[in-house]
Amino acid sequence: MAGDESGAARVLVLWYPDWPITATGGAAAGEVAVVADGRVLACSDGARLAGVRRGQRLRLAHRLCPELRLRERDPAAETRRFEPVLAAVEEFTPRVEVLRPGLCALAVKGPARYFGGEQELAALLYERLAELSPEPGPDRAGDWGGPARPPEQQPAPQTPLPRIGIADGVFAAVLAARAEVLVPAGRTAEFLAPYPVGVLADQHGSDQQGAGRQSADRQLAELLVRLGLPTLGDLARLPVHAVADRFGPAGLAAHRLARGLEARLPATRGPGPELAVEQLFDPPELLAEPLVFVGRTLAEQLHQQLAGAGLACRRVSVEVSCADGSSAARLWQHEGRLPPAALAERVRWQLQAWQTSGQFGPTAGGFTALRLVPDELVADHGRQLALWGQALAADRVERAAARVQALLGYGGLTRVERVGGRGPDEVLARVVWGEEPEAPADRDAPWPGRLGHPAPGWVPPEPVPVTVLDAAGQPVGVTGRAEVSSAPTQLVLAGRISVVTAWAGPWPAVERWWDPQRARRRARFQVTLADGRALLLVLEGGAWAVEGAYA
Known part of the structure; x- marks a missing residue:
């Protein structure tokens, strides 16, 4: 099977560790984490020393590191601040593939010949990127540990240094970048052999679209471990036909990766009909917002045309043209995992990145065309259920x-x-x-006065009325200046009196003060009771209620 043994192309991968943190607040000092969907997406070195890890729930992360400051993930900012890096890499080669913001890949063959070899290319690229100082994000109120700091107290911006790796194929090159090694040609399988099979799940993105395939690969990895195949080297030694019969297409793709090959066989025929989709603008559009709406329609058209032709694509090129003849293009990894909505999101991020970085000046004259071009077409074999009944x-x-x-x-x-x-x-x-x-x-939205993390583990359908008393047995209140009238010491719930051992607050929330019919004034407290319970209380209109309980 000569086609099956075709090797993977040499690929250079450039990786910025903890790029979500860099994008939201510059190089992080102290205990900082970026969160998405209630879990830690990235954390600083200080947080890792305290035991915080990627994928942890926020409750566990706070327990391990009480000083942890949390930041919301901002994918648009990640793309925008990665654009200067991509522009610098394009000085060495015009085709740069964005795997995700903070991680990109490029084919080595041509640039290495021009610059005198792979090692020389990596060295020159590292020197060029070391000159960059990405614009630090504001240390804003999005850090849920407290309010934004004044400019004189902002941390000095630091230049994050990238990691570069070269190997056969993107999958191996990503691992090589993490280890900062240049794997010699033909020895990628040897380099991959000690890695656990769990790294197969790391090849997909951390967004919702990659979650399905990541879950499927994680289950495949767990099954391989139970069968006595804990490393990629163990998987690579299995016969190809045995892997295909037992594990189906997903197992065959993993087997190829373990052997240092591409997950899919290269296309054996030309791309066939022109499948790019395009929208022309006459007169030219001066703003990027209309192009964002058009991007969703073009993404749906592209997927329909690919499905009609029985094809899938490895990458999608987002291209725009301007009235003065200038144009820009950027490759985004697709691998068949981006539905139209996700592809449209990447179009929006890229347009915002170009607009923010000043890619098109005042003389550009507006946008005249938006195109989505599928790159490296392969046959789409569909999604067949594996033998053990698993699907995406x-x-x-x-x-x-x-x-x-x-x-x-x-x-x-x-x-x-x-x-x-x-x-x-x-x-x-x-x-x-x-x-x-x-x-x-x-x-x-900023939502000033919102409840911080971690969130309560239990929220009643309706707030439960309670009474909060001080040491003299008098009701506790909050003044117009958000000051507590006296320290709460007792809580009466359903006729039972509980002793308050600790409390924090108040956190005022004033809403729609300009509308007398809808205006609301509330103050929240967190209290712990002698029986070990931790409650979230709210005071509104002079009445106390339990709004939630912490597990």
Whole structure:
């Protein structure tokens, strides 16, 4: 099988560790973590020394590191601040593939010949990138540990240094970049052999679109370990036909990666019909926002054309043209894992990055065209169930949701969506499956006075009335200046008196003060009781209530 043994191309990968932290606040000092979907996405060295790890729940991270400062993930800022890095890399080669912000890859063959070899290319590239000093993000109130610091107290910006690795294929090159090694040609399988099979799950993105494939690869890795194949070297020694029969397409792709080959066989025929999709603008568009809306339509058209031709693509090129003849293009990794909505998101990030970095000056005359071009087409073999009955989680959910909606009606199936808000009962809302929240932009609002993390583990359907008393048995109140009238010492709940051992607050929240009909004034407290319970209390209109309880 000569085609099966075709080797992978030499690839250089450039990786900035903890790029989400760099994008949201510059090079982090102290205990800092970026969070997404209630888990740690990236953390600083100080947080790692305290035991914080990627993927941890926030409750566990706070228990390990009480001083941990949390920042919301900002994918648009990650892309925007990565753009100067990509522009510097393009001085060495015009084709740079963005695997995700903070991680990019480029083919080595041509640039290495021009600059005198792979090691010389890596050295020159490192020197060029060391000159960059990415613009530090503000140490803003998004750090949930407290308010934003004044400019004179802001940490001095630090230049993060990249890690560079070279190997056969993108998968091996990413691992080589983490280890900062240049793997000699033909020895990639030897380099990969000691790695645990769990690294197969790390090749997909950390966003929602990559979660399904990451979960499937993680389950495959767990199965391989149970079968006595804990390392990539153990997997690579298995016969190809045995892996294909037992594990299906997913196992065959993992077997190829373990042997230092590409996960898919190269295309054996030309790309066929022109599958790029394009939208022309006449007159030219001066702003990027209209292009963002068009990007969703183009993404759907691209997926329909690829599906109609029975093809998939490894990368997608986002290209724009301007009235003065200037243009720009950027390759984003696709690998068949980006649905139209996710691809449209990357188009939006890229347009914002170009606009912020000054890619198109005042003389550009506006945008005249937006194109999505599929790159490196391969045959789409579909998603067949593996022998042990496993499929992509996203596919199973979509099929199940369609069946349930057919039985219950369109509005009979809902999902929980984060929409923003200040209280634990306002952050999440139920949305009909397949629709978006009424005001999705609200989730990214600053929300001053919102409840910090970790969130309560239990929230009642309706606040439970309680009475809070001080040492003299008098009700505790909060003044107009958000000062507590006296220290709370007792809590009366359902006729039972509990002793307050510790308390924190108040945290005031004033909403719609300009509208007498909808105005609200609330103050929240956290209290711990002698029986070990920890409660979130709210005072509104002179009445106390339990808004949540901490597990």
